[in-house]
Amino acid sequence: MGHQISRRTLFRTASGLAVAGALGGSLSACGGGTGAGSTSSKLTMTWWGSDDRHNAYKKALATFQKSNSKIKIEERYSGYDGYFDRFNTNVAGGSAPDLLQMDTALVAQYARKGVLAPIDEYVGKSLDLTGFSKTLLAAGTVDGKLYGVPSGIGVNILTVNVTGLKKLGLELPDREWTWADLKKVAVEVNKKSGGKQFGVDDGGGGTLQAFEVFAREKGQTFFATDGKKLGFTADTLQEWWEFWAEMRKDKASPPAAITSAAHNDLTKNGVVIGKTLFTFDSGVYGAGGAITDAVLDFLPTPKGDWSGAREGNFVNGGVLLSATKASKHIADSVKIMSFFAQDATAIKDMQLLRGIPPTEKARSLIAAGLSDTDKKSMDIADYISKRVAKATDALAAPQPPPNGADQIWDLLFQSNLAIAFGKKTVKAQLTAFFDQAGSILSQ
Structure with a gap:
């Protein structure tokens, strides 16, 4: 995509x-x-x-x-x-x-x-x-x-299995949906499928752009302008991880084993294997076509549903x-x-x-x-780019990533996975994440 x-x-x-x-x-x-x-x-x-x-x-x-x-x-x-x-x-x-x-x-x-x-x-x-x-x-x-x-x-989107939604009697959400709307429909997917499917892939760490959009909706960037430190706060990451912990608890998102298996392997993506109906991974559909037979559609990454939320998407x-x-x-x-x-x-x-x-x-x-x-x-893509262009509160587009960015992105994924597997609490992992990220960016 x-x-x-x-x-x-x-x-x-x-x-x-x-x-x-x-x-x-x-x-x-x-x-x-x-x-x-x-x-x-x-x-x-x-x-x-x-x-x-x-x-x-x-x-x-x-x-x-x-x-x-x-x-x-x-x-x-x-x-x-x-x-x-x-x-x-x-x-x-x-x-x-x-x-x-x-x-x-x-x-x-x-x-x-x-x-x-x-x-x-x-x-x-x-x-x-x-x-x-x-x-x-x-x-x-x-x-x-x-x-x-x-x-x-x-642009930052979710790929949606429309075929699966229709089978469950659900409609494609409106493009101006929020994180609360995502949770609602994801829970409905699990209920209406009799627990056989989860609504959306676990976005706690495995979907970089999703968290980046979430942080930008709070007026924060992933990396600071100088590239020497992170641009978001511990409170923002804590809120993010707690949101996805609730998603897993409510069976709106799959357990850690499914998330881990799909890491860097599109053939095991939740939408591809039929376990989820929404995915943040745009690679499911691209210039070479889809790697699933399902009818697909696309939605923007959800908007912030709190007072003062900004336009978080970017081009x-x-x-x-x-x-x-x-x-x-x-x-x-x-x-x-x-x-x-x-x-x-x-x-x-x-x-x-x-x-x-x-x-x-x-x-x-x-x-x-x-x-x-x-x-x-x-x-x-046209819809989101026009929405971003019209926004008066959007942050500037992210700068190209600094040295060590790849290590921090992997650290984000592994941290969320440790929480999902129950090996670490959110607060304990927060401390470890910021300590390790600071060390990487200071090199």
Whole structure:
């Protein structure tokens, strides 16, 4: 769904984060301009993805070269596994690609190490970002400079098994629902199924974006602006964990064993195996289709139901296109970024293969050819992005995550699991969580 960065994706990037840190000195030197970079007459472009994404990129680039015959492009592509390992090796050896698909979870680290080129000077000139919101561009912005152009919009949602709801005689909740509404319908699922199903996956720790939205509804961020400490309070996390403890007690959410088994394994997700009807994991449905035969629909992460609650949802940028600082072809790379952002042919070629298109213009161009579920996916992203844009009380979009973020996200999951298994009380785990998180961020 829309390439929001799911918990699963964030953990998957951990190897890239670790290698980037290990090569810190080399990355800084090469990225800072002392490395050779790409001196070939060809512009090298690299990306990861499925065969469908590969073919779409190649088709669009062929169209680009018809109008830009002087720009010769060497295409390099692969799956995600090993992608950043190879990139790190190339950077350290002075042979980094000129243009690459970048992960929003890693852009801050590469930008701060001097690997990526800031591209602000091209905006409004050879880089046309008409229709891109400020909140969306924040996904590629590090320390006030733009280092990547978002490919799409990702929003924080629940995927819903509509087939299962109808079998139980339940209706899809309204989009403006609250956490209390979620608990109510989740309890009803368990009752009407005779205890055979639970309403929603346990969100206490395994669903990063859900907690982040909850904290933002209280005016708090996940990480502080400087990335050196957490941005939310112990009271907020305690309230969150206690909410999910009640959900498990009321059988609105499954027991710890089901949650643990599904960790980083979509095939064991509650909706996929028929144990839950609502899931926070967007990977159940994406550009490759659904991994369940159920009819699906989507809802925003619930709104705060307390006095003074803010808009907690936000828009992130899917994947990015970034240029490397040592490249001799930055200006040409920027032209390609602009082409993918605005050209009608490229937009139609890519469809949803890099996420929900980032502008209303792009979304309207592909709408007619989408499946019913794709249309629902795009519609909910459009709905949330407009709601966020209209909100006067919403916090700024989150900054790219700091060093150690992957460890803290895993710590959040494991902490909630310890509570769910009865190994720790909420208050005892709170102390341990904040002590360990502080230690990680201070390194």
